[in-house]
Amino acid sequence: xxxxxxxxxxxxxxxxxxxxxxxxxxxxxxxxxxxxxxxxxxxxxxxxxxxxxxxxxxxxxxxxxxxxxxxxxxxxxxxxxxxxxxxxxxxxxxxxxxxxxxxxxxxxxxxxxxxxxxxxxxxxxxxxxxxxxxxxxxxxxxxxxxxxxxxxxxxxxxxxxxxxxxxxxxxxxxxxxxxxxxxxxxxxxxxxxxxxxxxxxxxxxxxxxxxxxxxxxxxxxxxxxxxxxxxxxxxxxxxxxxxxxxxxxxxxxxxxxxxxxxxxxxxxxxxxx
Numbered sequence: 001x002x003x004x005x006x007x008x009x010x011x012x013x014x015x016x017x018x019x020x021x022x023x024x025x026x027x028x029x030x031x032x033x034x035x036x037x038x039x040x041x042x043x044x045x046x047x048x049x050x051x052x053x054x055x056x057x058x059x060x061x062x063x064x065x066x067x068x069x070x071x072x073x074x075x076x077x078x079x080x081x082x083x084x085x086x087x088x089x090x091x092x093x094x095x096x097x098x099x100x101x102x103x104x105x106x107x108x109x110x111x112x113x114x115x116x117x118x119x120x121x122x123x124x125x126x127x128x129x130x131x132x133x134x135x136x137x138x139x140x141x142x143x144x145x146x147x148x149x150x151x152x153x154x155x156x157x158x159x160x161x162x163x164x165x166x167x168x169x170x171x172x173x174x175x176x177x178x179x180x181x182x183x184x185x186x187x188x189x190x191x192x193x194x195x196x197x198x199x200x201x202x203x204x205x206x207x208x209x210x211x212x213x214x215x216x217x218x219x220x221x222x223x224x225x226x227x228x229x230x231x232x233x234x235x236x237x238x239x240x241x242x243x244x245x246x247x248x249x250x251x252x253x254x255x256x257x258x259x260x261x262x263x264x265x266x267x268x269x270x271x272x273x
Contacts, residue, residue: 004077007050007113016052018113019082020105025075025120032126041075042116050115055107056183059190068194072102075120082109091170093140094163100170103191107178147209151257158205164198165212168219171195188222196222200232203246206253213246 004021011018024041042048046065053061062070073090086108090097106112137145141155148154171191178184196219202212220236228236235245 003115003117003119007115008077011052011111011113014052016111016113018052018079018111019109020076020078021113021115022072022076023115023117023119025122026118027122027124030123030125040116040118041114045114047114048116050113050117052111052113054111055109058106058112059183059187063186063190067190069099069191070102070106071096071098072105073098078105091163091166094166095160096163096167099195100167100174103171103187104174107174107183107187144209147207148205149254149257149261151260153260154206154253154257158202158207158209161198161201161205162210162212164195165202165215165219166210168192168195168199169215172218192219192222193224197224197227200228203232203235203249204253206250206257 004023007021008018022041026040045061045067083105086105088101088104088108090101137152137155141152141159144155144159145152148158172188175184175188175192178187199212199216199219200223202208202216217236225233231245231249235242238245
């Protein structure tokens with residue numbers, strides 16, 4: 001906290017008042033071995049020293065580094081009056097929510113200060129709510145778990161894909177309402193394709209309890225045709241045949257769910273011998 005306040009004061013002295021101080025962090029694995037490489041913000045975004053920048057400079061830097069997403073939520077100290085004026089919010093019941101929150105927050109600022117000092121410890125632990133199993137299911141997943149015949153794999157897949165779709169819709173609405181249209185268009189080209197591509201996987205689900213499929217056409221301007229499966233191309237090319245296509249696709253996905261259940265039961269009985 002003290003380091004962030006000092007950074008705020010230093011920016012003020014230099015005549016570069018900022019709405020937030022973005023800082024770096026350490027990661028440590030508690031209870032199990034490290035299973036991915038740790039990178040810090042200074043390395044990922046090429047900010048080796050403390051600096052201030054505008055939202056446009058931030059976006060230009062992301063484009064230069066070929067980043068198609070940006071996440072930020074807990075590793076910063078924000079001027080509360082500024083944050084309150086924005087009326088930003090996290091979507092309930094989604095994962096990756098910081099992917100939209102960080103973008104909207106940074107685009108709404110006048111200036112941002114980054115310090116490479118590692119002021120936060122990010123703990124990764126095996127009993128986190130992000131780790132799901134058949135016997136341990138987070139409350140926000142239970143509705144999907146029940147809808148998808150109590151299959152945790154199908155529930156998690158739909159939850160992840162529907163989260164991408166909901167974040168896509170949230171960002172699209174934000175960009176369309178943003179005052180600087182040129183800046184917003186550049187942001188659309190940068191951030192929406194990745195979310196749009198991920199949203200298409202909703203078509204692989206046996207059901208759509210959130211009824212997001214009617215909005216899937218909004219992703220079309222941001223997807224790469226060469227990366228589409230045959231089923232997705234048929235879905236977009238023949239709107240009148242969508243019900244027919246979905247009927248057979250969902251029947252196939254339901255079959256896969258019950259095949260998994262049968263395999264689990266056989267494996268469980270085999271282990272008990």
